[in-house]
Amino acid sequence: MNSPDAKSNELLTSSQLRALEAESIHIIREVVAEFEKPGLLFSGGKDSIVMLHLAVKALRPAKLPFPIVHIDTGHNFPEAIEYRDRTAENLGIDLIVGSVQEALDSGGVQASTLPGASRNRLQTPVLLKTISNGKFDAVFGGARRDEERARAKERVYSFRDEFGQWDPKNQRPELWNLYNGFTNTGQHIRVFPLSNWTELDIWQYIFEENIELPSIYFAHEREVFERDGMLMAYSEFLKPENGENVFTETVRFRTVGDMTITGGIKSDAVTLEQVIAEIAVARVSERGTSRADDRTAEAAMEDRKREGYF
Amino acid sequence: MELLRIATAGSVDDGKSTLIGRLLFDSKAIYDDVLDSAEQHSRKQSSEYFNLALLTDGLKAEREQGITIDVAYRYFSTPKRKFILADTPGHVQYTRNMVTGASTADVALIIVDARHGVVEQSRRHAVIGALLGIRHVVVCVNKMDLVDFKESAFRSIQNDLHALLKELKIESHHFIPISALQGDNVVESSERMPWYKDGPLLPYLENLELPNRTQNAPFRMPVQYVIRPLSNEYHDYRGYAGTIASGSIEVGEEIAVMPSGATTTITAIESPQGEVSSAGEAEAVTIRIAGNLDISRGAMLTSSTEKPQTDNTIDATICWMGERTSLKMGTMLRIKHTTHTARAMVNALECKIDINQISVTESCEELKLNEIGQVTLRTSEPLVFDEYSQIRGTGSFILIDETTNETVGAGVIGRPPYLGDVGS
Numbered sequence: 129m130n131s132p133d134a135k136s137n138e139l140l141t142s143s144q145l146r147a148l149e150a151e152s153i154h155i156i157r158e159v160v161a162e163f164e165k166p167g168l169l170f171s172g173g174k175d176s177i178v179m180l181h182l183a184v185k186a187l188r189p190a191k192l193p194f195p196i197v198h199i200d201t202g203h204n205f206p207e208a209i210e211y212r213d214r215t216a217e218n219l220g221i222d223l224i225v226g227s228v229q230e231a232l233d234s235g236g237v238q239a240s241t242l243p244g245a246s247r248n249r250l251q252t253p254v255l256l257k258t259i260s261n262g263k264f265d266a267v268f269g270g271a272r273r274d275e276e277r278a279r280a281k282e283r284v285y286s287f288r289d290e291f292g293q294w295d296p297k298n299q300r301p302e303l304w305n306l307y308n309g310f311t312n313t314g315q316h317i318r319v320f321p322l323s324n325w326t327e328l329d330i331w332q333y334i335f336e337e338n339i340e341l342p343s344i345y346f347a348h349e350r351e352v353f354e355r356d357g358m359l360m361a362y363s364e365f366l367k368p369e370n371g372e373n374v375f376t377e378t379v380r381f382r383t384v385g386d387m388t389i390t391g392g393i394k395s396d397a398v399t400l401e402q403v404i405a406e407i408a409v410a411r412v413s414e415r416g417t418s419r420a421d422d423r424t425a426e427a428a429m430e431d432r433k434r435e436g437y438f
Numbered sequence: 439m440e441l442l443r444i445a446t447a448g449s450v451d452d453g454k455s456t457l458i459g460r461l462l463f464d465s466k467a468i469y470d471d472v473l474d475s476a477e478q479h480s481r482k483q484s485s486e487y488f489n490l491a492l493l494t495d496g497l498k499a500e501r502e503q504g505i506t507i508d509v510a511y512r513y514f515s516t517p518k519r520k521f522i523l524a525d526t527p528g529h530v531q532y533t534r535n536m537v538t539g540a541s542t543a544d545v546a547l548i549i550v551d552a553r554h555g556v557v558e559q560s561r562r563h564a565v566i567g568a569l570l571g572i573r574h575v576v577v578c579v580n581k582m583d584l585v586d587f588k589e590s591a592f593r594s595i596q597n598d599l600h601a602l603l604k605e606l607k608i609e610s611h612h613f614i615p616i617s618a619l620q621g622d623n624v625v626e627s628s629e630r631m632p633w634y635k636d637g638p639l640l641p642y643l644e645n646l647e648l649p650n651r652t653q654n655a656p657f658r659m660p661v662q663y664v665i666r667p668l669s670n671e672y673h674d675y676r677g678y679a680g681t682i683a684s685g686s687i688e689v690g691e692e693i694a695v696m697p698s699g700a701t702t703t704i705t706a707i708e709s710p711q712g713e714v715s716s717a718g719e720a721e722a723v724t725i726r727i728a729g730n731l732d733i734s735r736g737a738m739l740t741s742s743t744e745k746p747q748t749d750n751t752i753d754a755t756i757c758w759m760g761e762r763t764s765l766k767m768g769t770m771l772r773i774k775h776t777t778h779t780a781r782a783m784v785n786a787l788e789c790k791i792d793i794n795q796i797s798v799t800e801s802c803e804e805l806k807l808n809e810i811g812q813v814t815l816r817t818s819e820p821l822v823f824d825e826y827s828q829i830r831g832t833g834s835f836i837l838i839d840e841t842t843n844e845t846v847g848a849g850v851i852g853r854p855p856y857l858g859d860v861g862s
Binding site for chain 2: 154157188189305306326328
């Protein structure tokens with residue numbers, strides 16, 4: 129019953145977005161006030177872009193007092209990387225890149241040789257190493273509870289032990305807006321300021337605030353091939369296998385991840401209004417349409433999160 | 439209309455997750471791929487019918503055991519309203535997770551099995567709802583299909599719960615007979631219960647207007663963070679950032695800075711949309727004031743005519759959440775109240791609240807996991823506070839174990855209204 133008629137709900141939408149915005153700003157300010165070394169995970173995807181936008185609002189006119197951190201699989205969309213670099217420069221803040229490629233080159237992690245293996249799982253050890261090297265005690269993530277059922281269980285302040293692990297059966301009670309950020313050395317808190325936002329909220333907020341996005345979110349022509357019902361971008365990192373034909377299609381991406389696991393969808397939506405209209409009537413979740421990593425097992429996300437994934 | 443935050447509560451096997459699954463399913467908030475995966479799992483469990491609860495139970499351990507362990511947050515919207523639903527566990531051992539879900543809710547949705555009526559868990563949830571100052575309670579009498587949709591079954595439960603809610607001083611409530619499994623009175627009116635005329639659950643929630651209890655409450659804003667840009671452009675800028683806990687303010691108004699009590703005038707208010715002339719409850723703002731005063735995190739900006747209390751001794755009701763420890767006389771803890779963290783010592787443990795009798799036991803040695811009691815705390819620094827029944831944001835706190843850093847207690851300042859003068 130999500131109404132595709134966004135206009136008639138404009139006022140309603142606006143007051144609800146303002147409530148979500150205030151809640152997120154409150155969380156971000158708590159973290160900046162209470163932690164010694166926060167960092168903000170930034171991929172150039174829409175959720176991390178909105179999170180960064182909120183952080184700027186929470187602390188303005190002061191400059192952001194923490195760096196943005198990106199775990200780069202080396203297989204990212206160039207449009208997202210360009211956006212990432214330009215954003216850090218415009219805001220005058222540090223960009224810390226945890227590189228999966230470097231970890232592979234130095235033998236820090238081993239690539240799987242199994243067919244169809246991506247670098248998705250390799251991000252976890254690199255992320256944990258980047259957090260410990262940077263001595264981060266709080267790490268902002270753009271995950272939303274509506275994305276996936278394991279994420280629906282996560283606290284706003286999610287405690288991670290010395291191994292970076294999440295223990296979903298033993299989470300700290302979290303009451304009102306009183307967050308417990310106490311940790312011992314080596315432990316950290318993952319903070320999710322967008323916990324209560326939905327995909328549609330994110331898009332409507334981007335529209336209301338007129339936030340710039342990487343171009344891959346809008347319909348464009350691209351060389352693709354079909355795999356498991358998803359349109360994969362043809363690139364040097366991912367090539368078609370037997371029986372898969374490359375063709376040109378007008379697509380956009382609903383999420384922005386590693387190119388080898390992120391599928392596009394057929395779309396003619398070139399403006400934000402058109403994208404919002406499409407999402408409002410979509411029948412498949414964003415992770416369902418575009419993330420091969422969630423399809424591997426029934427509890428794929430919960431298992432990865434326990435190990436320390438985003 | 440405002441965003442509606444709902445917490446569901448019920449006991450094991452009341453069909454709470456099924457009801458939520460039904461709400462999500464019938465309001466088309468479930469994407470097809472999510473439905474497919476739940477259906478596949480349902481087949482794996484060889485259920486006779488499609489198990490709607492699988493849509494909400496998100497952890498492997500929950501799906502295996504068919505129980506809810508921790509809160510799951512769900513989101514759905516209709517053309518009229520957006521809902522945030524905290525699906526909380528019913529098992530007594532996970533009560534603290536239920537409290538987590540209920541603390542941010544406006545409405546409690548209590549689910550009762552039509553065959554069993556009011557059980558201990560229903561009472562516990564109603565008491566916790568009352569303690570947390572839930573504004574409105576909706577009771578769904580579920581599994582009406584198993585009592586042949588008989589009106590007498592519904593009315594008898596309604597009478598029992600009505601008495602309980604009255605005792606708890608929860609004035610605002612509503613009862614609906616449903617079958618979550620078969621969809622009766624959830625989104626569509628049930629043809630099998632023509633005797634019930636008040637309409638199904640979803641339209642009721644869509645149109646629900648909540649009593650605004652804090653409309654005339656005095657201004658309170660705990661200072662979260664002092665913004666000082668230290669740049670040439672903003673050389674002398676000093677802004678006090680925080681979320682307004684209650685009341686409203688305007689530029690030019692006089693305010694007090696607590697705990698010092700010094701007064702000053704507001705010179706500017708910045709909202710996420712830029713400079714504004716006034717702001718109200720729940721808004722995240724930055725306030726600038728005239729003159730130089732010593733204000734840091736933990737201070738509170740308040741109305742200059744109606745000030746909060748300042749004291750280092752507070753009476754409060756505690757729900758203890760520590761698994762390995764209990765709360766006793768002399769227990770030392772960290773207390774986080776508004777944006778202020780201090781140390782607290784248990785000075786007196788007056789009584790434990792008996793959920794079944796809704797009364798207090800005379801003497802009490804300790805509070806164990808999931809127990810609720812009345813205590814007096816002495817704090818290392820004075821707290822600036824109001825009674826929870828007056829202002830939620832300045833009347834609530836959490837207790838943190840100094841060794842393990844775990845959150846071991848939730849507290850509300852003052853005595854819950856339903857206890858009256860018993861035990862004092």
